[in-house]
Amino acid sequence: MQQNSSTPHKIVNVTNAGEVVVNVSNENVSRRARVREHVNPLAKKYSVAIAPPVWTEIYADWSKPLSLDIGSARGRYILQMSQLKPDWNFLGLEIREPLVDRCNEVRDELGLTNLHYIFCNANVSLAGLLTKNSLHEVTVQFPDPWFKRRQQKRRTVQPELVATLAELLVPNAPVFLQSDILEVAEDMRQHFEDNENFINLAGKGNFADDTIFPEHIPTERESSVLSQGLPVYRAYLKRK
Ligand SMILES: C[S@@+](CC[C@H](N)C(=O)[O-])C[C@H]1O[C@@H](n2cnc3c(N)ncnc32)[C@H](O)[C@@H]1O
Numbered sequence: 612m613q614q615n616s617s618t619p620h621k622i623v624n625v626t627n628a629g630e631v632v633v634n635v636s637n638e639n640v641s642r643r644a645r646v647r648e649h650v651n652p653l654a655k656k657y658s659v660a661i662a663p664p665v666w667t668e669i670y671a672d673w674s675k676p677l678s679l680d681i682g683s684a685r686g687r688y689i690l691q692m693s694q695l696k697p698d699w700n701f702l703g704l705e706i707r708e709p710l711v712d713r714c715n716e717v718r719d720e721l722g723l724t725n726l727h728y729i730f731c732n733a734n735v736s737l738a739g740l741l742t743k744n745s746l747h748e749v750t751v752q753f754p755d756p757w758f759k760r761r762q763q764k765r766r767t768v769q770p771e772l773v774a775t776l777a778e779l780l781v782p783n784a785p786v787f788l789q790s791d792i793l794e795v796a797e798d799m800r801q802h803f804e805d806n807e808n809f810i811n812l813a814g815k816g817n818f819a820d821d822t823i824f825p826e827h828i829p830t831e832r833e834s835s836v837l838s839q840g841l842p843v844y845r846a847y848l849k850r851k
Pocket residue numbers: 649650652681682683684685704705706707731732733734751752753754755767830831832833
């Protein structure tokens with residue numbers, strides 16, 4: 612079949628600096644879209660919940676336990692975890708669409724059938740994506756800090772998100788939180804401690820000991836922070 616010359620081709624590349632560049636081109640169109648460093652999750656265009664996919668068409672075996680990474684960015688963490696733990700399914704939620712497109716391309720290039728990335732606003736879409744007791748683990752790692760007081764409503768971990776996770780997670784499911792910003796790490800930990808369905812394994816108000824994550828692979832942000840000799844604050848909780 613002859614290709615319609617007016618159909619744009621989308622080519623996603625990652626530069627040496629780690630920046631994702633999307634080229635859209637055909638005979639009439641040639642444009643280069645850079646991936647924004649931060650997007651405002653409260654903007655109107657991110658306010659509509661997406662419909663859940665047919666999970667049995669996404670994963671080769673939907674009966675495997677599901678691990679969720681919220682704010683998966685370039686997706687390298689679950690890309691590696693999905694290969695380290697082939698008996699699990701891994702799902703990344705990310706609000707910057709070009710990153711998600713590239714992640715799913717890499718997933719397909721590697722032929723991984725236990726890994727998937729979805730473009731969505733996790734705060735808006737998570738509740739409708741999964742059902743009660745369908746989630747076995749969740750990670751929120753180095754979320755955007757939104758330092759200004761009036762912008763803190765944009766932070767990913769909010770009481771509503773924690774309540775949604777309490778609904779979706781199976782009993783005893785681990786919750787792993789990390790940030791290099793003390794204030795953000797404390798804020799995330801506090802929101803989970805404020806929900807009666809979660810218990811902080813290090814004791815209320817404490818961060819976790821590094822040694823309790825035997826299978827952990829550093830995220831991209833984590834590697835960058837650690838290579839600069841900066842601290843990482845971690846909380847490890849469980850769904851009761
Ligand atoms: C600083 S990055 C951290 C990426 C990765 N977790 C790591 O540790 O390397 C935070 C990511 O969360 C994404 N994000 C922010 N708010 C989000 C939301 N409401 N839903 C989904 N993703 C979100 C951002 O676009 C960004 O890619």
